[in-house]
Each structure stands twice: as structure tokens, then as C-alpha cells.
Amino acid sequence: MSILFWILIWICIIIAFIGLIYPVIPGVLFLMGAFLLYGLFFSFEPFSWVFWTVQGILVVLLFLSDYMVNYFGVQKVGGSKAGIWGSTIGLILGPFVIPVFGIVIGPFLGALIGEWVFHRTSFSQAVRIALGSVVAFFASVLTKGIIQIAMIVYFFWQIH
Known part of the structure; x- marks a missing residue:
């Protein structure tokens, strides 16, 4: 089952990069979705407030x-x-x-x-x-x- 979960996470990451070229695709949402899927499928433990703060700053920079x-x-x-x-x-x-x-x-x-x-x-x-x-x-x-x-x-x- 974890292989399926990783495939879904990677699909989100790939769609995020497609969104670089096709601006109608909200790439950053798919990227954040990949992180959330990892948390849901595996664990949110690695994601401290520092992780979310850094990712939030990078989203703003995007x-x-x-x-x-x-x-x-x-x-x-x-x-x-x-x-x-x-x-x-x-x-x-x-x-x-x-x-x-x-x-x-x-x-x-x-x-x-x-x-x-x-x-x-x-x-x-x-x-x-x-x-x-x-x-x-x-x-x-x-x-x-x-x-x-x-x-x-x-x-x-x-x-x-």
C-alpha cells in the first residue's frame, strides 16, 4: 500500500512542476498537497512548526x-x-x-x-x-x- 501512497505523492509533485509551465494549474497547491498526503498516509511527526513556516515562506516567495x-x-x-x-x-x-x-x-x-x-x-x-x-x-x-x-x-x- 505504501507504494501506492508514494505514487500519489509523486503525482502531486509532478503536477506541481507542470504548473510551472501551465499557470492555470495551481502547482503550489499540488506541492503542499504532496506534503499533506505524506502526513496523512505516513506521519505528520517530521513536520514541525519550523517546517510549515519555512514552506509557507517559500510559498510566499513563489x-x-x-x-x-x-x-x-x-x-x-x-x-x-x-x-x-x-x-x-x-x-x-x-x-x-x-x-x-x-x-x-x-x-x-x-x-x-x-x-x-x-x-x-x-x-x-x-x-x-x-x-x-x-x-x-x-x-x-x-x-x-x-x-x-x-x-x-x-x-x-x-x-x-
Whole structure:
């Protein structure tokens, strides 16, 4: 039975990493779910208040990094709130509208439309901002991936 329990825990961890690329999947919830499943199936004993505090801080860092990397990535190339909102909307809708490539094309088009149509930026500047939003997306995935790896390493360190 413990093999089945570990399979469920690992499925949650894998879904958490899929959530890095598909932002509609709440990856951090699946990661925390893996920790809770371990506690339910095996024992909550390894999880002190320090464990939950550290994990909570890392969750906050996940959310902050997601927002801040996108914000500073678009802003660094001269983007406005219209570009940031467009990039975010494109990031959420892109994978549904254009499967596979929508994860890159969505934020690009969202930022482009946000800047060019709503903020009245020149087309060349809007393209530059849109490219900045795509770079920011990949930087955000990398940053969140590192934080999630830290959460998992700390989890396994606590249970062994």
C-alpha cells in the first residue's frame, strides 16, 4: 500500500512542476498537497512548526517571484501596466487557444496588444516589450522551479 501512497505523492509533485509551465494549474497547491498526503498516509511527526513556516515562506516567495519577475521583465524594456496585464492574460489564455506554442505566443501577443492597442506604444517598441515578457516568463519558470526544488529537498530532508 505504501507504494501506492508514494505514487500519489509523486503525482502531486509532478503536477506541481507542470504548473510551472501551465499557470492555470495551481502547482503550489499540488506541492503542499504532496506534503499533506505524506502526513496523512505516513506521519505528520517530521513536520514541525519550523517546517510549515519555512514552506509557507517559500510559498510566499513563489507568488512574489511570479509577479515580480514578470513585472520587472516587462518594465525593464519600457512596458506599462497594459503590457503586464496583456502578458498575464496571454499567459493564461495562450495554452488553450494555441496548444503547445500558446505558452510562448500568448504572453507575447498579450503584451504586444496591451502596449500597441491600449497604451498606444509604437509597434517596434511594443514588439520589444512583448519579447521582454517572453523572457520574463522563462525567468519566472526558472525562479519558481528553483524554489519548488528547494521545497521538495527540504521535505525529503525532513522525512529522512
